């Protein structure tokens with residue numbers, strides 16, 4: 126127990142962390158170019174926020190949340206996603222009084238007590254975006270195009286965009302009647318959860334994962350065929366906007382999404398590669414959520430992308446991620462005087478932004494050279510009394526084997542010039 130991480134959690138080891146840093150830096154660049162600012166939100170919130178925001182008939186709230194009473198007896202939940210927390214922050218900090226839209230992004234951990242399998246964990250990482258205040262479909266297109274560009278920049282191909290509309294409260298009221306008419310004759314064959322959902326939130330029945338329920342529901346009426354005029358117009362605007370940018374998509378009537386806050390546009394980016402967990406990213410519009418959480422009515426849209434699933438996808442596509450972590454120079458030493466000199470030299474190099482190492486283990490010169498090799502350093506210099514007295518040493522390029530006689534004072538300049 127003591128030496129094993131809890132089920133569904135993973136260490137990101139130093140040998141892998143460069144991949145995360147690389148992807149996060151591309152995310153930051155892409156978000157900056159779209160004018161989205163980073164927000165950092167707490168790991169835990171009041172449970173009620175998720176009950177109300179995510180919805181208490183969803184699997185997340187019913188089965189998957191890490192909820193506990195804190196020492197003050199308050200019910201606290203580890204965030205199962207980021208949207209509710211960002212919405213809470215938007216309201217709490219009066220962001221509605223700033224020029225709209227407010228465009229935010231985040232990189233967070235999230236927590237869901239799920240059945241663990243490839244691409245599905247209990248602690249996982251999401252890159253997400255939320256945009257508040259814009260009503261028309263242009264922002265839907267913008268948000269989707271962030272992902273399109275991100276995939277391009279990361280060299281990811283073959284991820285399909287599926288879009289759908291699940292309407293607004295107006296069309297949903299009519300639709301719920303139709304759906305319930307369809308479900309009524311088969312209700313006794315559905316699972317207990319679906320029976321409750323039939324009464325409380327019929328649309329959620331379409332998100333049931335039970336094979337038996339799925340088979341009874343496969344011919345159920347789709348919301349997209351029952352949209353009101355405003356929602357139809359919005360969806361047409363979304364499609365035209367995507368066409369305009371040359372972003373390919375498929376209209377997928379079955380997307381309902383696993384969270385209750387969605388209205389109108391919903392979308393997912395799906396891959397065939399990541400085993401059974403093919404949905405790399407999901408999102409949509411949530412025009413009622415800010416009001417539900419206590420703010421003034423404000424439209425919103427966003428998405429979240431599963432970082433673990435993104436990495437699995439990149440791996441399965443054989444995409445190489447650059448690793449710039451190699452140490453630039455290793456200063457090997459013979460004797461105490463050289464060791465003291467080397468300490469000063471590496472400190473100076475480091476303060477100039479050049480990564481430098483020296484021995485800290487009392488290794489022999491031969492062992493230092495081996496260690497430098499294992500570290501994959503680009504250059505090695507050897508310092509002994511003679512080198513210090515003559516102010517000259519040999520700079521060896523470990524990749525090419527080339528050696529240059531150089532003055533000690535010139536090492537920094539040479540490394541800067543990448544000679």
Ligand code: HAM
Pocket residue numbers: 205206207208237239244245246247248249250251253254255383384404405406407408409410426427428429430431432433434
């Ligand atoms: P979601 O579909 O629940 O949406 O999650 C988004 C993405 O997070 C999924 O597509 C998947 O890649 C990843 N994910 C979810 N659960 C797990 C898990 N257990 N293990 C690994 N990855 C997982 C949301 O979370 C919404 N907040 C998205 C959103 C933002 N909608 C509007 N704004």
